[in-house]
Amino acid sequence: MRMADLSKTTTLVNGDVFDPQVVSDMINAKVEKKAVMTGYITVDNTLQGQPGSTVTIPKWGYIGEAEEYAEGEPIDKSKMAFTTASYGIKKIGKGVRLTDEAQLSGYGNPMGTAVNQIAMSISEKLDNDRVKVMYESPNIVDDTSAVIKYTAIVDGVDKFGEEEDSKKVILIHSKQKTQLRKDPDFISADKYESGVMVNGSIGRIAGCDVVVSNKVESYKEWYKIDSAGKEVVESGGDGSTKFNLSDVIKSLPFAKVGDNVTKVTTEAFFNPIIKLNNDAETEDDMPAITYFLKRGNLVEHDREPGVADDIVCTAYGMPALTNDEKVVILKVKA
Known part of the structure; x- marks a missing residue:
């Protein structure tokens, strides 16, 4: 495909004038509306226009409680310990070809459908990546003896x-x-005033707003850290004495x-619980999830005379778990 010349606008067969900026704005609005994770993450724009394709994120440890000292006694200095995690910038994109025949058909809205489907595709990818990084949190509560209910969520929250x-x-x-709605401690969203809960919430239980998403992971077989379990090896594990890391x-x-x-064969859902706001005593701490935006959605258009219009949308960025202390993975029986 030839490189798009964005200095020109092209008149489509159906009479619309293609304006990449207008289409880009339309896609941006639709992506935000369709994304489940919108509102639960922080977007960081500092990478825009900066060199580099990898971000290294420090995760600081707590220096501990202050101690008492006598007059004139020197105060010990605590070294702030930290670990780091590196994330590479990802390029995501989706393209659509609108043939002249499709645009001349007169049925539906080809351009509107194309924009909607590109937005849906990008939103799906962004959401999947943002949900996926939550599962990097080491904070796990195993309540797989029963299905999801109030007491299990309390364990997760605590x-x-x-x-x-x-x-x-x-x-x-x-x-x-259905399981949760039948729980006597579940309060449906219609019992609250508008704006009290996060957008998309169906209700509240154990202090958590409940949001439904089929991006929540489930496994028929899964693993858990167990000091009495089998060792994880890079490769060569047979499953009886050692497990392969890739599995x-x-x-x-x-x-x-x-x-x-240890390998577990109880089918389970892994439900993320996300802490949204900062503690009063540490208002400057990192949010649970940050999306590092390198470049927002860019729409490019290329016209193949007499044949079709090609529309391509790309974006650069990556989500990161920037504060694993704000994400708990609650595992319950499926």
């Missing part, structure tokens, strides 16, 4: 160790919706070679 409750969201699969990280992304794990 994993945060909060002294004061903060605003939280739990993502559930549509197959769990383990599918359901336990933070696992590494040398860990000991």
